[in-house]
Amino acid sequence: MALDLETRQQLIETVRRFVNEVCRPNEQLVSETNAIPEKIVQEMKDLGLFGLSISEEFGGLGLTMEEEALVILEMGRTSPAFRSTFGTNVGIGSQGIVMFGNDDQKNEWLPKLATGEAIASFALTEPDSGSDAGSVKTKAVKDGNHYILNGSKRFITNADKAHIFTVMARTDANTPGPKGLSAFIVERSTPGVTIGKPEKKMGQQGA
Numbered sequence: 685m686a687l688d689l690e691t692r693q694q695l696i697e698t699v700r701r702f703v704n705e706v707c708r709p710n711e712q713l714v715s716e717t718n719a720i721p722e723k724i725v726q727e728m729k730d731l732g733l734f735g736l737s738i739s740e741e742f743g744g745l746g747l748t749m750e751e752e753a754l755v756i757l758e759m760g761r762t763s764p765a766f767r768s769t770f771g772t773n774v775g776i777g778s779q780g781i782v783m784f785g786n787d788d789q790k791n792e793w794l795p796k797l798a799t800g801e802a803i804a805s806f807a808l809t810e811p812d813s814g815s816d817a818g819s820v821k822t823k824a825v826k827d828g829n830h831y832i833l834n835g836s837k838r839f840i841t842n843a844d845k846a847h848i849f850t851v852m853a854r855t856d857a858n859t860p861g862p863k864g865l866s867a868f869i870v871e872r873s874t875p876g877v878t879i880g881k882p883e884k885k886m887g888q889q890g891a
């Protein structure tokens with residue numbers, strides 16, 4: 685449900701203050717150290733920024749898309765690394781679970797994602813699959829009551845910090861394009877998962 689206008693304004697002003705008083709004065713530090721100080725990450729958690737789009741039932745703020753956009757506009761007034769810290773929990777990393785997760789998946793992950801206790805990433809892009817997302821080559825083959833995934837992903841935001849990945853993989857080898865793909869929640873601790881070194885990104889130090 686949408687916030688009343690007064691509460692919405694308070695939220696926006698709180699985020700604006702956070703950007704002005706905490707993020708912007710630390711931009712140079714973040715750029716030099718290529719990391720967001722843990723104290724600032726904790727402030728983001730306390731403000732509820734990791735759970736903007738997760739419903740209150742699971743401990744998030746349950747903002748509407750308009751409210752979320754207004755918050756992100758405020759975050760856009762500082763280095764992108766700050767928004768990126770919680771961005772995958774709000775958007776691509778958690779949205780699959782928010783929209784299509786079953787009760788077990790929601791109950792297990794959404795409360796932890798909403799508080800920032802767990803980080804989620806979205807793993808779609810591959811060395812040979814970028815703009816043409818339907819050309820994903822990672823395969824998922826059913827083996828008894830689970831799937832075995834094989835493939836390689838790249839450019840995955842927050843991969844170095846993530847506890848879970850929403851991984852897009854081809855479950856139907858006979859159906860080319862996006863219709864042959866499915867999404868899996870893959871825990872970082874799953875045997876066989878290896879994470880590469882973070883890319884050096886222009887203008888995105890700390891992300």
Ligand SMILES: Cc1cc2nc3c(=O)[nH]c(=O)nc-3n(C[C@H](O)[C@H](O)[C@H](O)COP(=O)(O)OP(=O)(O)OC[C@H]3O[C@@H](n4cnc5c(N)ncnc54)[C@H](O)[C@@H]3O)c2cc1C
Pocket residue numbers: 776805806807808809813814815816838839840841842885888
């Ligand atoms: C900072 C950053 C964060 C990212 N985070 C994630 C993430 O969290 N998860 C994830 O899965 N991916 C992520 N990505 C990957 C991103 O989604 C891909 O980079 C994007 O899909 C483009 O793919 P590509 O880099 O392989 O470029 P390509 O698809 O190879 O495109 C290269 C160039 O060719 C152009 N081009 C491509 N196809 C056509 C066409 N048919 N006609 C004309 N021009 C074309 C493109 O516009 C582009 O200029 C991230 C990328 C960046 C830069």
